[in-house]
Amino acid sequence: MISSALVALSAADAEYEGFIGWVLSLMQTLGEIGVGVAVLLETFIPPIPSEAVLPGAGFLAYAGKMSFWWAWIAATAGALIGAWIWYALGAALGRDRTRRLVGAIPLMETEDFDKAETFFQRWGGVAVLVGRCVPLVRSFISIPAGIERMPLWKFTAYTLLGSGIWNGVWIGLGFAFGPAIEPVLAQWSGVLSKAVLAVIALLVLWFIVARLLRLRRQKRTAATADEPDARAG
Template sequence: MATNPWTAAPAAEGSAHQYEGFIGWILNLMDTLGEPGVGVALFIETFFPPVPSEAVLPGAGFLAYSGEMNVWLAILWATVGGLLGAWGFYAAGALLGRDRTARLVRRTPLLEIEDFHKAERFFARFGGLAVLLGRCVPVVRSFVSIPAGIERMPLFRFSVYTVVGSAVWNTIWIGLGFAFGPAIEPVLLQWSGIISNLVIAVTGLLVLWFVLARLRKLARARRSEDTST
C-alpha cells in the first residue's frame, strides 16, 4: 500500500536532540511535546517576535518529513497557538482602550505615538483585511490585534480572519520545511549551531539598529526644540 507523504513516516536517523543552538531548542521543544509543541512555539513567537515563525514553522515541517509528527496536525496546532496569542493582544487593546494605549506608547522608551496612529489608520481603512493580511507580515502579525481590540471588532469575526490568515501562513512555511526536508537535514546536522548563532546575531543587529535609529531621531528632535526656543 502506498504511504501518504503528508502523514508521519517512520522516524529518520536524525533526531531533533542532535541539533544545536537556537534551532536545536525549537526542534527539541516540538519533538518533546509533539504537534502541540508547534502551537506553544507559535504562542511564544506572538509575544516575543525575536523568535520568528519563519524559523519555527519550517522546523515543524522538517520534523514531519523525518517522521516525528503529522504535518496536518502541526498546521492545526500552529494556527491554534497563533489564535491564542492574537486573543491576548486583542484583549489588551479592548481592556486598555485608545487613550490608555496611547499614553502607554508615549511613556515607553523608543516607541513613537505616530506609530500607534499609523496602525490605527491602517486598521480603520482596511478593517478585517488588515487582520487577515497582517497575519502574514512579520512583527505586524503580533500587534495588528491591538487596534482590533481597541475598536472592539466582533470577536468571532476577528477570530475567523486570524485563523484564515494564520492557516495560510503556517501551511506555506510548514510545507516548505516538509518539501525541502531531504536538503535541510544534512545542513542542520552539520551547521545547526552556527546557523542558530547567525539568527541570534542578525536579530541582535536589527534590534541595535532600531534602538540607534530611534535615539538619533530623539536627539534631532531635542536639538530642534532647543534651537526653536
C-alpha cells in the same frame, strides 16, 4: 528514502545545537503542542521569528516525528490565542490608556500607535488578514482591532485565514525541503543557530539605533523651534 532519513535524524538528534536545537527539542518533546507553544511565544516575544520555527515543524513532519496537519492546526491555534489576548488588552484598556502606555515604553512613541490605528481604521479586516503575515505587525495589529471593538467573530475569521496561510507556507517549505535540510542541520545546526541569532540581534540593534537617532533629531528640532520664542521673550 524516508526510512533512511529517519535513521539519520535519530542519530543526529543529539547533535543539533543552539537556537535550532532548542526549537527542535521543544517541538519533539511536546509534539504538535510544542509548535503551538512556540508560535504563541512568538506573538509576545517578536525576536523569536515564526519563520525560523515553522520550517522546523515541517522538517519533523517530513521525518515522521509529527503530523503535518496537526502541526499546522497547533500553530494556527497558537497564533489565534495570542491574537485574542492582544485583542482583549486593547478592548480593556481603550484608546487613550493604550496610547499613553505605548508612549511610556522606552524607544516607543505615541506616533507608533497612531500609525497602527490609522492603518487599521483605513483597511479594517484586510489589515488583520495581511498583518498576520508581517513580522512585528502580526503581534500588534490585534490591539487596534480590540480598541475599535471589531466583531470578535470577524476578527477571528481574518486571523484564522491569515495565520493559516502563513503557517501552511512555512511548514510546507520545511516539509518539502526535508531531504535537503536534514544533512545541513546535522552538520551545521550550531553555525546556523548563531547566524539566526546574529540576524535577530542586528535587527534589534538597527531598530534601537534608528529610533535613538530619530529621537535625537526631534529634540534638536524642538530646541531650534524654542530658540526664537526664548529670544522674543
